[in-house]
Amino acid sequence: MINPTEIPQIPGNMTLLGEHANAITGVGNDFPDTGARVHSTWQGLSPHYIAPEADQLFAATGPVQTVSTSVGQDFTTVGSALSTYATEVADIKTRLETLRAQ
Numbered sequence: 001m002i003n004p005t006e007i008p009q010i011p012g013n014m015t016l017l018g019e020h021a022n023a024i025t026g027v028g029n030d031f032p033d034t035g036a037r038v039h040s041t042w043q044g045l046s047p048h049y050i051a052p053e054a055d056q057l058f059a060a061t062g063p064v065q066t067v068s069t070s071v072g073q074d075f076t077t078v079g080s081a082l083s084t085y086a087t088e089v090a091d092i093k094t095r096l097e098t099l100r101a102q
Contacts, residue, residue, distance in 0.1 A: 004099075004100045004101075005100075007096055007099055007100045008096065009093070009096055009097070009100070010089055010092060010093045010096065012089075014086045014087075014089050014090035014093065015086075015090070017082060017085070017086040018082075018083055018086040018087065018090075020082070021079045021080075021081075021082035021083035021085075021086055022079065022083065023079075024075055024078055024079035024082065025075070025076050025079030025080060025083070026079075027072075027075050027079075028072045028073065028074070028075030028076030028077075028078075028079055029072065029076060030072070031068055031069075031071055031072035031075060032065075032068050032069040032072040032073075034068060035064050035065045035066075035067065035068020035069060035072075036065050036068070038061060038064050038065070038068075039061040039062060039064055039065040042057070042058060042061040043058060043061065045058075046058055
């Protein structure tokens with residue numbers, strides 16, 4: 001005989017997790033823009049900043065743009081994975097609750 005109270009239930013709010021996943025994805029979409037703005041803002045100083053190290057300074061912001069694009073893609077990947085997880089686990093939770101009720 002199956003004891004309904006022995007059917008495991010999955011803790012956690014999958015709706016809230018899905019909302020957080022969407023927020024992380026949003027950060028991932030916005031993050032590269034921030035790096036691009038940092039780079040372009042520093043490049044805009046080049047006509048006004050004259051110093052021996054100016055070329056090194058302005059070259060240093062290029063990697064910021066590149067890395068921020070990569071980090072943004074990572075955030076988007078994580079957000080997508082969490083969203084998929086939340087959706088799949090929510091379905092499993094519903095099925096387990098249905099089994100318990102039966």
